[in-house]
Amino acid sequence: MIELLQQVVNGLSTGCVYAALALAISVIYQGAGILNFAQGEMATVAAYSAWSLDALGWPMWAALPVVFAGAAVLGAVIERLLVRPVEGASVLALVTVSTALLLGINGLVTVLWGTDPHSLAGPFGTKALSAGEVTVTSQQLGGAATVLVVMAAVGLFFRFSDVGLRMKAVSQNADSAVLLGIRPGRMRAAGWALAAVVGAVAGFVAAPATGVNPEMMQTPLLMAFAAAALGGFGSRVGAVVGGLALGVLTALAARYIPGLNGDLALSVPFGVIFLVLLLRPHGLFSRGSAVRA
């Protein structure tokens, strides 16, 4: 039983990263109808930025606001320069732009920072904390708390803020939104900026475990897409629940199914998703239509 609890805790810790990235994907999908394949690469840029500032001697708590602000600007600039020109284009065009972003940002990361892996110490330390016989590190706990706070903040933002409400209006009916004085382009840019910040948090939380390298977010991105599909691309809550569930499922599969260590364990959650989507094609939480791109 203790072993099981330990695996669940470990899974939730990893799942927080998937959930944050899935939330970012969901925010952009809801706002712009595009699946952002580059979400992981944008998070990688944030992780490298944090590493660079750390290497320059910046205290982590001073570096993070700068990293998150930079991520927001990057997200808004990508929307304005690369996504808005193809707004309303065919599914294939959107997939192409999204894929080009993935490859382009990955290439840019390699050019700017090289391919050598780096380590980035988390700001929460590595102290082991025990509750009974279940152990959790301060980094795991701090990372999970950070992600949960960000998720709650995003939820409150969409629930109570004027900008969040305008963003929801644009995502549902942009033609009507303009009649209420709302500029859809600005709202979509704000959505990309917000998603970039949420993704940056995922990169920042993942970095101490994965190390900082150009491929650090590839598995989390794959899992985040799976999480969003499981929860429903149109549902932010679904994305978060899906991410946490996949983290736990992967950890349990790796521990309890013989021969399913390492990357092979990833096949189990995907099998579960396949079954769920057979029964609910739009995911567990979404009422929306089929995915556009």
Added chain:
Amino acid sequence: MSGALLVADLRAWYGKVEVLHGVGLTAEAGEIVALVGPNGAGKTTFLRGISRTVHTTGRILVDGTDVDRLDAPAVARLGVGHVPQGRGTFPELSVGENLRLGSLARGRRFRAERGADLDRLLETFPILREFLSRPAGALSGGQQQMLALARALLGRPTWLLVDEPSLGLAPSTTLDLFRMFDVLRSDWGLTILLAEQNARLSLEVADRAVVLSTGRVTFQGSAAEVAASPQLRAAYLGKEAAA
């Protein structure tokens, strides 16, 4: 005159097809002007031209301000409310959120009155108060039309463009709705442009009317003059039948 709306030589195209051929209209402050004509006459395009949601050429002066070069959000903030055909509510947002979006559309000078305006509107449309937390998409057609009107009014427009409000509504609901336009005009100090296929109903509430047929104005005058005009019959029935 303050609050007047002047449209001159408005032309619009869908692709290469010209659908408005130099339409003009003047609405004085406080008037209800009906745009009548059959399906395809250009009523919706005319209203969308004023709210700048379709590209047009010609001249549009809103209280003396030339809005030709403004975009739709800027025109909305200038005080032009538009209740589009199909209502344009946000179906997954609650009724309360839809109304909040209306309040956000207003200019700064009306911000202090948001709460009082909402209370007034909920007195005018009491059914909305019961459904504030319900998704707008769950309302009936008539309730959605009330929501769309209330949302537009919360933006404190000076000019209100209403497109086919009777579409999909039961006759009794339509009658109630049209009776409300006169009340709304006086309570909210509105100038209303009402595009409606149901000429009889709209001429009952309008001061003046414009008959549109295939993108051209064929007659305009007082509501009574238009109601008696052969051009109105021609617009709906064709020239031969009218004769």
